Structures are given as structure tokens and as C-alpha cells.
Amino acid sequence: MNRSWHQRVDALRRAGLSYVDRSRWNSLAEHSIVSALEPMTPTEESLPMPGSGSMESTSDKFVQLEALRAEVSVCRKCSLLCDTRTQTVFNDGSPNAELCFVGEAPGADEDARGIPFVGKAGQLLTKIIEACQLQRSEVYICNVLKCRPPNNRNPSPEEIANCRPYLDRQLDLLRPKMMVALGKFAAAHLLGETPDKVPITKLRGSVHDYRGIPFMITLHPAYLLRNPSAKRDVWEDMKEVMRRLGRPVA
């Protein structure tokens, strides 16, 4: 039995992951990690067999993302947000996704369900994804902040600074082929700027670089709900994203 494999599973348990919820079950099971997590005190036989190099590194990514999720779930860096949140909101979609959407922060629906972009703006994002001939489950969705700011106010500079390492680590593990920054808070994070220095309407439509990963800046779906005529711009942005992914849409 491969020792480093045992060490990774142990690290995951130490990070607090003792079970896998249904929404993440299939992707983890695919990579034999589920059998490593149950039962809680596995015998040698219940641990996964080491796979090929590439399977192990894909599994590594899942393990490390799950460990990061567990770390985020107990974060108490922003005392106000942890007192008011129902739960942290880490991601939706596939860790194998080629395309990653980065939003701002969870709202009330996301806070209640623990999944990003499930409210009205999220439903619009789902429509945009489907218009690109993708399913939500095929992309990865996450936010700059992992906790809901009360009354959906803008994230404060201190909250952004506290949460920054989590998103950086999440994206470093994910390494998608392409990302889409939804709105100015996501654009600011990926550009390494402060939100006040990001003229979103000027920057949208162009592709930038985040640690070697190209990303498109576009308008936030919540903005589109208030300004439906701007949907045309977002659609142009998404067509360019899909063209760069080699999956052009008409």
C-alpha cells in the first residue's frame, strides 16, 4: 500500500472531513476516495488502492479541495460574518471543470443552502451556462467571500483580505483552463486590485491573466437582473470564453 496515499487520506480526516455529502459523492466516488472516508476507522482493505500517477494527482486535487472546504467551514477570521452566517459557501460544480465562474459573496439563498448562485442571480447564471451548451455540474462556481455579508451589503476590504488566501488556494488547486469574473469584486480579486480601481464596464469583454489562468471579466448576473439590456454584452463575453475553450457557440 502506498504510504503517501494513506497520508493524504489521514490529512483529509485531520482537516475535519469524516463524510461526503450527496452532492459531492459521485465525483469523489469516481476517484475511489469515498471508500477511504467510510468507515471512519478503516481497515487496510477499506482504503483505496493507489492508482496510476494521473489518477492519484486528480484525486489529490479532490482531497486537497475537500480539506480546504473543511478548513473554510470553521473559519472565524471575520467575527461578524461567522456570527451571522448559517454556513460557509465553498463551491458548486466539478473540480475537473475547464471553466470556473467567480462571484462576489453568498446571498440569503446561498447562505441557507450552502451552495453558491442558487438565488435569482444564480438562476440567471444557470441559464447563461446552459446557453453555452454546458450543464452547471460541468463548470465550477465559487465566490470571493465564503460567508454572506449581512443584508447583502458589499464585502468590506478587511473581509476580502481575510478570505483572499482561501480563493487563491482554491483556484491554485482547481487550475481551470479559463475563468469568468462576475462583477467588480471578482474582477478586483483576480486582477490583484481593490474594487474601487476596477471600472467594470471598461474592463469587461477583455481577457486577463491570473497566475497563468486566462479570465474574462463580465457583468454580474445580479446587475443583469436590474439591467436586462446588458445581457447582450454578457453573451458576447461568453461567446469569446467558449471560443477560447474550443467550444464555440452561435
Ligand code: URA
Ligand atoms: N451573488 C454572488 O456573487 N454569489 C453568489 O453565490 C450569489 C449571488
